[in-house]
Amino acid sequence: MRPQHNIEIMAGLFLLLGVVALMFLASTATDMGSKLGKEHYRVDIRFTNVGELKPRAPVTIAGVTIGTVKDIQLDPESFEAMVALDIDVTFNQIPADTSAAILTTGVLGDKYIGLEPGGSPDVLEAGDEITITQSAISIEQLIAKYLFSTNTPGDDE
Amino acid sequence: MPAKKTKLITLRKPVQIVGRGILFFIQVLTSFRPSLKQLKAILSQVYFIGTRSLVIIMVCGFFVGMVLTLQSYLELSKFGATDSVGTVLALSLFRELGPVLTALLFSGRAGTSIAAEIGLMKATEQLSAMELMAIDPVQRVVVPRFFAGVICVPLLTALFNLTAIAGGVAYAVYIMGVDSGIFWSNMLSSVEFQRDFMMSFWKSLVFGIVATFIAVFSGYFTTPTGDGIGRATTQTVVVTAVLVLIFDFIITALMSWT
Amino acid sequence: MKKNLIQLNNLSFNRGDKVILENVSLTVKQGSVVAIMGPSGVGKTTILKLITGQLRPDSGNVEVAGKCVSSMNHKNLYKLRRNIGVLLQNGALFTDLDVFENVAVPVREHSNLPEVLVRRLVLLKLQSVGLRGAVELMPSELSGGMARRVALARAAVLDPALMLYDEPLAGLDPIGASTIIRLIRDTNEAMEMTSVVITHSVEDMMQLADYAYIIANKKIVGHGTPDELRQNTDPQITQFLNGEIDGPVPFHYPADELTQDLLG
Numbered sequence: 001m002r003p004q005h006n007i008e009i010m011a012g013l014f015l016l017l018g019v020v021a022l023m024f025l026a027s028t029a030t031d032m033g034s035k036l037g038k039e040h041y042r043v044d045i046r047f048t049n050v051g052e053l054k055p056r057a058p059v060t061i062a063g064v065t066i067g068t069v070k071d072i073q074l075d076p077e078s079f080e081a082m083v084a085l086d087i088d089v090t091f092n093q094i095p096a097d098t099s100a101a102i103l104t105t106g107v108l109g110d111k112y113i114g115l116e117p118g119g120s121p122d123v124l125e126a127g128d129e130i131t132i133t134q135s136a137i138s139i140e141q142l143i144a145k146y147l148f149s150t151n152t153p154g155d156d157e
Numbered sequence: 158m159p160a161k162k163t164k165l166i167t168l169r170k171p172v173q174i175v176g177r178g179i180l181f182f183i184q185v186l187t188s189f190r191p192s193l194k195q196l197k198a199i200l201s202q203v204y205f206i207g208t209r210s211l212v213i214i215m216v217c218g219f220f221v222g223m224v225l226t227l228q229s230y231l232e233l234s235k236f237g238a239t240d241s242v243g244t245v246l247a248l249s250l251f252r253e254l255g256p257v258l259t260a261l262l263f264s265g266r267a268g269t270s271i272a273a274e275i276g277l278m279k280a281t282e283q284l285s286a287m288e289l290m291a292i293d294p295v296q297r298v299v300v301p302r303f304f305a306g307v308i309c310v311p312l313l314t315a316l317f318n319l320t321a322i323a324g325g326v327a328y329a330v331y332i333m334g335v336d337s338g339i340f341w342s343n344m345l346s347s348v349e350f351q352r353d354f355m356m357s358f359w360k361s362l363v364f365g366i367v368a369t370f371i372a373v374f375s376g377y378f379t380t381p382t383g384d385g386i387g388r389a390t391t392q393t394v395v396v397t398a399v400l401v402l403i404f405d406f407i408i409t410a411l412m413s414w415t
Numbered sequence: 416m417k418k419n420l421i422q423l424n425n426l427s428f429n430r431g432d433k434v435i436l437e438n439v440s441l442t443v444k445q446g447s448v449v450a451i452m453g454p455s456g457v458g459k460t461t462i463l464k465l466i467t468g469q470l471r472p473d474s475g476n477v478e479v480a481g482k483c484v485s486s487m488n489h490k491n492l493y494k495l496r497r498n499i500g501v502l503l504q505n506g507a508l509f510t511d512l513d514v515f516e517n518v519a520v521p522v523r524e525h526s527n528l529p530e531v532l533v534r535r536l537v538l539l540k541l542q543s544v545g546l547r548g549a550v551e552l553m554p555s556e557l558s559g560g561m562a563r564r565v566a567l568a569r570a571a572v573l574d575p576a577l578m579l580y581d582e583p584l585a586g587l588d589p590i591g592a593s594t595i596i597r598l599i600r601d602t603n604e605a606m607e608m609t610s611v612v613i614t615h616s617v618e619d620m621m622q623l624a625d626y627a628y629i630i631a632n633k634k635i636v637g638h639g640t641p642d643e644l645r646q647n648t649d650p651q652i653t654q655f656l657n658g659e660i661d662g663p664v665p666f667h668y669p670a671d672e673l674t675q676d677l678l679g
Contacts (some may be wrong), residue, residue: 004201014211018312021319022358028341029247029322030350065342097169105240110343146204277510286507288466290521290569291496 003013005056039069040086041126045100045113050081051136053102053111059085065093085113087124096122099132111136167276169364178374185303185373195300204370206267210313212258213266218317221258222324225249230333239335243344251353255318257405260364263310264315269371270353270392271302272371275376276386284377299373306369307362314361337392352412364401371397420445420577420609421466422635426475429462435461437633438450438475448603450624452617454655457630459613460504466611467499468492479490479577485499497525500570500578504585506562508554508569514541516552518569540568543597558592560568564598571602578602580612584619596623617656 024084050072058068067087075082087094097118103110124130179412189195275298278284322344329335333341348354373391379389416560421443435458443449451459464470470482477484479495487495508517516539520527528536541547544564551665553637565581570578580599584592596619603610614620620627621641628638629652636651637644644652654662670676 007204008197011200011209014208015308015312016313017211018207018309021315022312025315025322026350026354029251029318029344030348030354056349059341068346077242082371084362103228110241110346215533281510282503282507283509285469286501286509288469289496289499289501289503291493292520292524293493314442398487 016118039089041089041092042156043085043087043124043126045085045133046075046078046080046129046131047083047133047135048080049138050083051102051111051114051138053083053136055132057110057112059113061091061117063096063114066115069151083113092123094124095120095133096124096128098124098130099134100130102136103132104137118134136140144155167296168308174212177378178370181374181377182370184218184295185299185370188300189304190296195296196376198297198310199299199305202301203309206271206302207309208303209352210263210309214262214313214317215320217258217262218320219327220326221317222246222250222321222326225254225321226325226328226333227363229332230329230335236295239329239333240339240343242335243340244347247322247344247348249297250318250321251348251357252409253395255314255321255357255362256360257401259314259317259361260310260368261398263306263313263365264368264372264401267306267309268368268393268397270368271306271372272376272379272389273386275299275302275373276379276389279377279379280381280383281388293376293401299377303369303373306372307365308376310365310368311358311361314357314364318357324333341376341400356408356412358406360411363404367400367404368397371400418445419443420480421611423462423465424475424478424479425463426472426477427468428458428465428472432653433537436472436630439592439630439633440475440637441628441635441638442625442629443609444612445609446603446607447625448600450612450613450614450620450627451630452614452620452627453630454654455615459615459630460581463581463611463662464502467496467501468578476530482617486666496678497573498575498577500573500575502563502566502578502580502583504582506554506566508557508562508566510554512554514546514552514554514557514565515552517554517565518572521569521573536572541565541639542574544568545594545602560587563587565597567595567602569607571606571651574606574608576608578608578610580610582614582615583612584614584616592619599623615656631655 053069053072055069055071058065058071059069067085069083070086071082071084073082073084074080094115095118097120099116099118101114101116103114104111118132225246227241230239230242233239233242233245278294278298284298287294287297298411326337326340329340330337373392375389375396379385419442421441423439423441426436426439428433435589439462441451451462452492453459458669461470465472466479466484468477468487472485476486479499482491482495484492484495506591509520512520515537518540519533522533522536530655536551538547541550544567546561546564546568549557549561549565555563556563565584578599587595599610599612600623602608612620612623616625625636626640628643629636629644631651637647639647639648647653650662653659
C-alpha cells in the first residue's frame with residue numbers, strides 16, 4: 001500500500017511542522033523566550049515613583065538589554081515601589097555602585113530601566129539592592145514645574 | 158389553528174437540532190477507541206484535513222501579517238511609535254486574528270469537504286452499508302475526521318501566526334526599515350506566554366472542536382440528496398462562523414476575568 | 416422439513432401518520448431463495464430494513480434464526496448482522512477504497528486474520544464473481560454491473576447464513592442482470608445460504624426465486640411458488656404480473672373529479 005504510506009508520512013510531517021511552529025512561537029515571540037534556557041540573578045531597586053513601568057520591561061546598560069523587570073510591589077512601610085529585576089547571569093560584573101533610572105523609549109513609548117555602571121570594584125550579587133535611583137519622570141509634573149516655577153527639588157536625586 | 162401549529166413547529170425544530178447535536182457530540186466522544194486502527198485512520202485524516210489546508214492557511218497568514226503591519230505602521234507613525242508595530246501585530250494575532258481566521262478558513266477549506274464527503278456517503282448508502290456490515294459508521298467515519306480536525310486546528314493556528322509574523326517582519330523590517338532587533342524585542346517583551354499564547358491555544362482548540370463538529374454533524378444528518386448536501390456545506394460555513402465568534406467572545410471574557 | 420430462518424409476525428409499520436405496512440406475516444425457509452415483490456414505493460425496502468433491525472416495527476415482531484430482532488439492543492443487533500450479508504440497491508461501495516479494500520472491509524473489521532489470509536479470502540471471493548483482475552480499480556472506474564458484483568462479493572465475503580438483496584437487478588443491462596442472477600443462485604447453493612430478494616421485476620423473480628410474496632396496498636396479497644402465482648386469478652396479482660396499467664392499483668393518484676378541478 002504505497003499511497004497509504006505516503007499519506008501517513010505527509011500527515012506526520014504536518015504534525016511535526018505544527019508542533020515545531022507552536023514551540024517556535026512560544027519561545028521566540030513570547031516572554032517564554034526570555035526565560036527559557038537562561039539563568040538570572042535577582043537585584044532589587046527602590047523607587048519613589050515607577051510611573052508606568054510594567055513587569056517584563058527591559059533592563060538595559062548602554063542600551064543593551066541585560067534583563068527584565070520581574071515584579072513591582074509597594075513597600076507597606078516606606079511607601080516606596082520595590083522593583084525586582086532578573087538579570088542575566090552572563091552580566092555578573094556590574095559594579096555595586098551602579099545607578100538606575102526609569103527611562104522612556106521615545107516621547108510616549110514604553111518605560112524601561114536603564115542602569116549606569118559606577119566605578120566600584122565590588123560587583124552586584126543576587127539579592128543586592130541598587131540604592132542610587134532616579135524615578136520616572138512624570139510629564140504632568142514636569143509641565144506643572146515649568147508652569148508654576150516652583151523650586152521644589154527633583155524627586156530623588 | 159394552522160397558524161398556531163406552524164408556530165409550535167418553528168420553535169420545536171431548533172431545539173430538536175440542538176438536542177440532537179449534544180447527543181451526537183457525546184456519541185462521537187464515547188465512540189473513540191484508542192486502537193491502532195483508529196489512530197491510523199485519524200492520521201490519514203490529518204493528511205486530508207491538515208496537510209491539505211496548509212497552503213491556504215500559510216498564504217492567508219502571510220498577507221494578514223503584512224496588511225496588519227501596514228495598517229498599524231500608518232497609524233503608529235503619527236505618534237512616532239513605529240517601534241511598537243511588532244507588539245500590535247503579535248498581540249492582535251495571538252489574541253484574536255490567528256485563532257478566528259484560522260477557524261474560518263479551516264471551515265471553508267476542510268469543513269465543507271468533510272460535510273460533503275460524509276453527506277455523499279450517506280446519499281450513496283455507504284453509511285447504511287456499514288451499519289449492515291455491523292460497522293459503526295460513527296466510529297469509522299465520524300470519529301477519525303473529528304479528532305483529526307481537533308488536532309489540526311491548533312497546529313494550523315500556530316502556523317498561521319508564524320507566517321503572519323513572518324509577513325509582518327517582511328513588511329516592517331525589509332520594506333519600512335524598522336529595526337529588526339527592536340521589532341522582536343518589543344514583541345517579546347509585550348506578549349505574555351500565560352495570557353496571550355495560551356489564549357491563542359485554548360481558543361484554537363475550542364474553535365477546532367466547533368468547526369470540525371459542525372462539519373461532521375451537518376454531513377451526518379444531511380438530507381441524502383444533492384440538494385441536501387449543498388445545504389449541508391453552506392450550513393457548515395455559516396454555523397461555524399457564528400459559533401466561532403460567539404465562543405470567541407465567551408473565551409475572551411472568561412480568560413480576562415481570571 | 417427445513418426450519419424457518421426469518422419470520423415476520425403480524426407486522427405493522429407507520430411512517431408518521433402514513434401506514435406503510437399493515438399486518439404483514441411471512442416466513443422464509445432455510446436454504447431457499449425467496450422473492451418479495453410489488454410495485455415501487457410499496458414498502459419492500461422497509462421490510463428489508465425491518466429484518467436487519469434498522470427500523471423497528473410499530474407492532475408485531477421480526478424473528479431471525481429464532482431471535483427477536485425487533486427488541487434487540489445495539490450490541491446484539493451488530494452481532495446478528497455479522498451473519499447477514501446485504502446487497503443494497505446501488506451497491507454502496509466505499510468510494511475512497513479500491514475494489515480489494517472494499518471486499519476486505521468486513522474481514523478486517525470482524526476478524527484478526529493475518530494479511531496473507533485476508534488476501535487469499537478476498538481474492539477467492541472476487542474470483543467467484545469474476546473480478547479478480549479488477550482488484551486495483553477504484554469504484555468510480557467500474558461499470559454498474561461490475562460494481563454490483565463487487566458489492567455482492569463484499570456482502571458474501573464472510574459467508575453469512577442469510578443474504579438480502581435489495582433490487583439487485585435494477586438498472587443493469589441483460590448481460591449484467593443474468594450474471595447477477597446466476598451469482599445469486601450459485602452463492603445460495605454453494606454456501607447453503609438463505610436468500611431474500613427484493614424486486615419489482617416479474618421475469619427476474621420467475622427465474623430466481625423458489626417462493627415469492629407479492630405486496631400491494633400495505634399487505635401481502637399473494638404468495639406461492641412462481642408457477643402457483645401464474646395460475647392465480649386474483650386481480651391484484653394478475654395486474655402486477657402482467658403489468659396492466661389500471662386495476663386494483665389505480666393509474667390515478669387519488670384526487671377529486673377532474674371536471675371539478677378544472678372548472679373550479
